[in-house]
Amino acid sequence: xxxxxxxxxxxxxxxxxxxxxxxxxxxxxxxxxxxxxxxxxxxxxxxxxxxxxxxxxxxxxxxxxxxxxxxxxxxxxxxxxxxxxxxxxxxxxxxxxxxxxxxxxxxxxxxxxxxxxxxxxxxxxxxxxxxxxxxxxxxxxxxxxxxxxxxxxxxxxxxxxxxxxxxxxxxxxxxxxxxxxxxxxxxxxxxxxxxxxxxxxxx
Amino acid sequence: xxxxxxxxxxxxxxxxxxxxxxxxxxxxxxxxxxxxxxxxxxxxxxxxxxxxxxxxxxxxxxxxxxxxxxxxxxxxxxxxxxxxxxxxxxxxxxxxxxxxxxxxxxxxxxxxxxxxxxxxxxxxxxxxxxxxxxxxxxxxxxxxxxxxxxxxxxxxxxxxxxxxxxxxxxxxxxxxxxxxxxxxxxxxxxxxxxxxxxxxxxx
Numbered sequence: 211x212x213x214x215x216x217x218x219x220x221x222x223x224x225x226x227x228x229x230x231x232x233x234x235x236x237x238x239x240x241x242x243x244x245x246x247x248x249x250x251x252x253x254x255x256x257x258x259x260x261x262x263x264x265x266x267x268x269x270x271x272x273x274x275x276x277x278x279x280x281x282x283x284x285x286x287x288x289x290x291x292x293x294x295x296x297x298x299x300x301x302x303x304x305x306x307x308x309x310x311x312x313x314x315x316x317x318x319x320x321x322x323x324x325x326x327x328x329x330x331x332x333x334x335x336x337x338x339x340x341x342x343x344x345x346x347x348x349x350x351x352x353x354x355x356x357x358x359x360x361x362x363x364x365x366x367x368x369x370x371x372x373x374x375x376x377x378x379x380x381x382x383x384x385x386x387x388x389x390x391x392x393x394x395x396x397x398x399x400x401x402x403x404x405x406x407x408x409x410x411x412x413x
Numbered sequence: 414x415x416x417x418x419x420x421x422x423x424x425x426x427x428x429x430x431x432x433x434x435x436x437x438x439x440x441x442x443x444x445x446x447x448x449x450x451x452x453x454x455x456x457x458x459x460x461x462x463x464x465x466x467x468x469x470x471x472x473x474x475x476x477x478x479x480x481x482x483x484x485x486x487x488x489x490x491x492x493x494x495x496x497x498x499x500x501x502x503x504x505x506x507x508x509x510x511x512x513x514x515x516x517x518x519x520x521x522x523x524x525x526x527x528x529x530x531x532x533x534x535x536x537x538x539x540x541x542x543x544x545x546x547x548x549x550x551x552x553x554x555x556x557x558x559x560x561x562x563x564x565x566x567x568x569x570x571x572x573x574x575x576x577x578x579x580x581x582x583x584x585x586x587x588x589x590x591x592x593x594x595x596x597x598x599x600x601x602x603x604x605x606x607x608x609x610x611x612x613x614x615x616x
Contacts, residue, residue, distance in 0.1 A: 258556065259516070278508035285500025297488025305481035313462070336542045353461065 212237040213279070214256065214264040219243050220319070220382040221276045222263040223413070227374045228280045230413035232287045244328065277307070280371055292371045306365035306372035313350040315379035317343040322387035347379075347389050351398060358397035362404070369405070377405045415440040416482070417459065417467040422446050423522070423585040424479045425466040426616070430577045431483045433616035435490045447531065480510070483574055495574045509568035509575035516553040518582035520546040525590035550582075550592050554601060561600035565607070572608070580608045 213229075215222045215238040229236050241247050241262055248260045257264045257274040265273040265282065273279055284293045293307075294300025323329045324340030354376070358364070364372040380402055383389035391398055405411065416432075418425045418441040432439050444450050444465055451463045460467045460477040468476040468485065476482055487496045496510075497503025526532045527543030557579070561567070567575040583605055586592035594601055608614065 259512070273504055273508055275508040275511045278504045278511060281507050282500055282504035285503060297485055300488060301476055301481045301485035304484050305476055305478040308478045308481060309462070334541075334545050336539050338537075339539045339542050342537050 211268055212239055212266050214239050214241045214253070214262055214266065216241055216243045216248075216262050219262055220315070220378045220386075221261070223381075224276045224374055224378050225263045225279050226413040227377070227410045228292060228371065229283055230410035231290065231292060231369075231374075231408075232283055234283060234287055277311075277371070292369070292374075294370070303365045303370045303372060306370070307375050310364060310372050310375040310379060314347055314354070315375055315382075317347040317350070318379050318383040318387045318389045321347065321389055322382070325388065326386075344387075344389050347383065348392060351392055351395055355392075355395040355397045358401045363401070369408075373401075373405050374410075377402070377411070414471055415442055415469050417442050417444045417456070417465055417469065419444055419446045419451075419465050422465060423518070423581045423589075424464070426584075427479045427577055427581050428466045428482050429616040430581070430613045431495060431574060432486060433613035434493065434495060434572075434577075434611075435486055437486060437490055480514075480574070495572070495577075497573070506568045506573045506575060509573070510578050513567060513575050513578040513582060517550055517557070518578055518585075520550040520553070521582050521586040521590045521592045524550065524592055525585070528591065529589075547590075547592050550586065551595060554595055554598055558595075558598040558600045561604045566604070572611075576604075576608050577613075580605065580614070 321344040524547040
């Protein structure tokens with residue numbers, strides 16, 4: 211079993227952090243997204259959409275989609291639980307993970323794709339649309355800050371996959387996408403220091 | 414327990430179909446999205462993002478995000494399984510559900526939002542961006558057609574949540590968003606007739 215990965219892309223990092231939190235050893239194979247190696251025929255046989263990461267079961271089956279890969283490891287290695295401890299809790303963790311995906315990670319990604327030269331030849335860019343996505347994420351940061359004023363982690367009292375998604379979104383926004391945290395977002399900063407101090411942050 | 418719903422919106426329909434497939438009785442309360450009632454203060458207390466559907470547990474907790482609501486009912490009512498039967502299968506169902514969400518449902522939704530008068534005062538519309546989203550969905554329909562040439566349902570041999578997401582995407586594309594199925598997509602049409610004949614399609 212191995213995972214096709216790229217150190218500099220945000221989605222593969224979500225899976226690396228998740229697997230590190232589970233304490234699972236994994237082999238990672240680098241696929242250079244910058245050089246477009248994810249569009250080579252050999253890789254497209256593994257994931258026809260050309261996206262990373264991909265889990266290779268070494269039996270001819272390939273699992274794509276970061277959260278689906280996390281779901282597999284959650285099922286195989288239930289401890290520590292990162293996707294909920296009972297049906298109701300699992301549903302709330304999923305709600306928070308999706309909110310982090312759709313309200314932060316997604317808009318930050320689109321802000322990046324519609325402004326960065328790397329995507330100039332890959333998609334039709336609309337920089338003004340990208341700017342609206344940046345604004346959306348900044349507005350949601352205000353909301354997230356008010357939530358983290360009242361609890362330790364994104365989904366409540368325990369660290370979950372929703373923290374991983376938010377962590378990767380924040381770092382990608384700050385380091386690559388031109389969507390830095392608002393300077394006054396003190397509760398997000400407190401939470402970000404906490405999750406960044408976990409060994410998994412370096413995965 | 415009740416669900417805040419709107420008959421004419423696609424996301425609430427995903428949950429209604431899922432719950433109908435589970436054979437669960439549910440009370441649905443209509444919130445008129447057209448009239449903007451989802452932005453009234455009373456509703457924003459239930460979901461600050463203003464989105465439908467929302468599951469009201471009648472104990473002061475509210476669960477948003479369609480797939481999170483489905484996850485709750487999957488956990489409480491495991492039969493028939495709609496989200497996988499073991500960890501590996503659950504991961505593959507999640508991959509296919511996400512592919513239907515991110516490659517069809519999402520682009521079709523954005524094609525709608527960036528072209529429909531209903532969204533004129535709600536978002537900054539970029540009709541040309543909407544057109545790229547329409548093209549994206551049409552391209553993915555070619556891919557989906559080639560997949561359904563080889564299997565009965567989206568995720569394989571069994572009906573799952575991935576079929577529900579695809580079904581709602583196809584219907585919303587055809588009926589509202591100006592993204593009809595390509596005329597030659599015969600395998601999608603065969604599949605669509607099958608899922609549309611299930612009693613849950615009218616939920």
